[in-house]
Amino acid sequence: MTRTAFVIGATGQVGRAAVRALAEDGWDVRAASRRGESDANWPDGVRTVVLDREDIAALETALGDGCDVLVDMVAYHAEHARQLTSLAGRIGSAVVISSGAVYEDDQGRSFDTQSGPDGFPHYPLPIPESYRTVTAGEATYGTRKVALEQGLLAAGESLPTTLVRAGAIHGTYNLRPRELFFIKRAVDKRPVRVLAHNGESRFHPVHTANLAELIRLAARTPGSRVLNAGDPQAPTVAEIGTAIDAVLGHSCETVLVEGPAPAENVGDSPWGIAHPVVYDMTAAERELGYRAVTSYQDSLAETVAWTVDRLGDRDWTEAFPEMYRTYGSHGDMFDYAAEDRWLAGRSG
Numbered sequence: 123m124t125r126t127a128f129v130i131g132a133t134g135q136v137g138r139a140a141v142r143a144l145a146e147d148g149w150d151v152r153a154a155s156r157r158g159e160s161d162a163n164w165p166d167g168v169r170t171v172v173l174d175r176e177d178i179a180a181l182e183t184a185l186g187d188g189c190d191v192l193v194d195m196v197a198y199h200a201e202h203a204r205q206l207t208s209l210a211g212r213i214g215s216a217v218v219i220s221s222g223a224v225y226e227d228d229q230g231r232s233f234d235t236q237s238g239p240d241g242f243p244h245y246p247l248p249i250p251e252s253y254r255t256v257t258a259g260e261a262t263y264g265t266r267k268v269a270l271e272q273g274l275l276a277a278g279e280s281l282p283t284t285l286v287r288a289g290a291i292h293g294t295y296n297l298r299p300r301e302l303f304f305i306k307r308a309v310d311k312r313p314v315r316v317l318a319h320n321g322e323s324r325f326h327p328v329h330t331a332n333l334a335e336l337i338r339l340a341a342r343t344p345g346s347r348v349l350n351a352g353d354p355q356a357p358t359v360a361e362i363g364t365a366i367d368a369v370l371g372h373s374c375e376t377v378l379v380e381g382p383a384p385a386e387n388v389g390d391s392p393w394g395i396a397h398p399v400v401y402d403m404t405a406a407e408r409e410l411g412y413r414a415v416t417s418y419q420d421s422l423a424e425t426v427a428w429t430v431d432r433l434g435d436r437d438w439t440e441a442f443p444e445m446y447r448t449y450g451s452h453g454d455m456f457d458y459a460a461e462d463r464w465l466a467g468r469s470g
């Protein structure tokens with residue numbers, strides 16, 4: 123009998139890839155989102171569903187007789203765990219996207235403390251899933267994800283759930299593409315860039331196709347577990363810049379700075395972290411036989427093409443408003459004047 127999958131958040135960057143992977147693997151997929159959109163790359167037979175998952179009655183109705191696996195891209199807190207566990211009788215198993223932001227180092231540092239002095243966590247390299255996490259709560263994105271995880275793991279066999287702790291997600295349909303930091307500079311033919319931390323920052327990326335593969339395998343083999351999700355390599359920020367330049371045929375001078383950003387809006391980037399964040403992938407390999415289906419380098423040209431196309435001639439804040447909301451509060455990523463002032467002061 124055909125196995126059924128119900129995907130919440132189906133038209134986001136991860137959802138699009140996951141729906142495709144599941145449908146191509148023979149699942150009968152219902153693809154739910156508030157706008158109920160479809161994707162040209164989905165095989166025939168995928169059914170779209172208009173659903174706001176915050177509306178529990180609507181979710182119950184949409185689920186109908188239920189599904190063999192429910193895949194949730196947009197679960198963020200304990201209430202979402204309660205919502206899913208209340209439907210356990212109708213859901214065979216679940217795969218839910220969590221985040222690497224849950225980890226806390228042995229000094230109590232996490233992504234939540236990164237703006238303070240020496241606040242960036244010093245994680246082990248790589249971080250295993252067994253490593254400690256922030257305390258569950260309502261305070262931050264990370265604490266809420268931990269609460270979500272704990273709520274779902276507590277369901278045990280009544281709703282076997284794989285929590286996927288994703289790294290820095292990249293791919294097409296990314297509304298907050300970190301890659302834009304280098305892409306826009308290349309499009310603007312910016313001749314120079316400044317990278318703090320000697321350009322050696324590493325924030326483990328994960329391509330949407332690799333996440334989709336992990337989701338596909340977890341759907342096949344239900345279990346109550348937590349798994350990291352990262353690409354086969356974790357390139358440095360300098361390597362990412364070089365790779366994006368190569369895709370776009372751009373060349374520029376990279377000025378490397380020891381230590382943190384030397385001035386406001388100078389040297390920082392979406393990957394510009396003080397200590398490496400690399401996720402251990404051996405559990406996914408061991409438990410599910412997971413093998414990555416692509417790498418950062420191999421997937422980059424498609425991601426860059428999609429991002430350049432969406433940017434078009436528009437101001438980036440208009441083309442990527444979600445990205446502006448996420449990163450805009452931390453300063454202007456494209457403050458070329460500040461960069462030029464700092465470079466002039468340095469050489470003078």
Ligand SMILES: NC(=O)c1ccc[n+]([C@@H]2O[C@H](COP(=O)([O-])OP(=O)(O)OC[C@H]3O[C@@H](n4cnc5c(N)ncnc54)[C@H](OP(=O)(O)O)[C@@H]3O)[C@@H](O)[C@H]2O)c1
Nearest residue numbers: 131132133134135136155156157174175195221288290291
């Ligand atoms: N970005 C990263 O680097 C990163 C890193 C680690 C973990 N994560 C996790 O990744 C997940 C986000 O996945 P994504 O990047 O694929 O998201 P996304 O691209 O922002 O897409 C979100 C999807 O969910 C739908 N959606 C939003 N709210 C909904 C609602 N209330 N009910 C039903 N559908 C809804 C959206 O379509 P409509 O607008 O039509 O509803 C869309 O299909 C989150 O769990 C996040 O914590 C992200």
